Amino acid sequence: MANIILIGFMGAGKTTLGLRLSRECNLPFVDTDQRIEEEQQRSIRAIFAKEGEMYFRTLETKQLKKLMQGPDCIISVGGGLPVQKVNHPLLKQLGNTIYLKASVKTLARRLQGSNSRPLLQGGNLEEKIAKLMEEREAIYEQVADYRIETDDKTIEEVIVQMQSLIC
Numbered sequence: 001m002a003n004i005i006l007i008g009f010m011g012a013g014k015t016t017l018g019l020r021l022s023r024e025c026n027l028p029f030v031d032t033d034q035r036i037e038e039e040q041q042r043s044i045r046a047i048f049a050k051e052g053e054m055y056f057r058t059l060e061t062k063q064l065k066k067l068m069q070g071p072d073c074i075i076s077v078g079g080g081l082p083v084q085k086v087n088h089p090l091l092k093q094l095g096n097t098i099y100l101k102a103s104v105k106t107l108a109r110r111l112q113g114s115n116s117r118p119l120l121q122g123g124n125l126e127e128k129i130a131k132l133m134e135e136r137e138a139i140y141e142q143v144a145d146y147r148i149e150t151d152d153k154t155i156e157e158v159i160v161q162m163q164s165l166i167c
């Protein structure tokens with residue numbers, strides 16, 4: 001299949017850029033977090049609070065499997081999805097993966113005041129991001145077919161770069 005899958009840390013711009021790219025390429029856009037919230041009829045925060053993170057991870061994997069049956073899309077996935085090994089062959093099968101990379105400082109600036117992400121609640125935001133990033137960075141790099149640095153770039157610049165990779 002030839003989906004384009006955007007991966008990266010929370011706040012990397014996966015949803016915003018995915019939506020824009022889908023318009024440019026005239027392809028449908030799917031955000032796995034949004035799909036989960038729609039199907040569950042509640043927020044990710046509520047799912048984490050009631051059933052915990054591992055249950056949410058099983059919902060993410062189910063979404064990937066469903067996408068296997070659909071038409072080609074631009075897909076944005078939650079920041080933790082590529083961390084689960086079970087998802088690696090599914091991502092490979094689905095298409096080409098682009099890692100949207102951003103520095104801890106940029107992410108902290110973008111995520112300041114966000115209360116929808118359970119893994120970043122409480123404590124020092126920048127420290128939390130740095131710790132999680134340390135665990136995840138190598139995995140993002142390993143899973144991705146392409147990487148785009150987004151620090152100091154406008155949305156338009158990133159879109160042009162994505163198009164040059166996938167066209």
Ligand code: S3P
Nearest residue numbers: 009010011033078079080117118
């Ligand atoms: C998570 C990222 C979130 C969401 C959930 C867990 C993570 O998605 O799936 O809060 O583990 O990084 P975004 O990356 O779209 O914020």
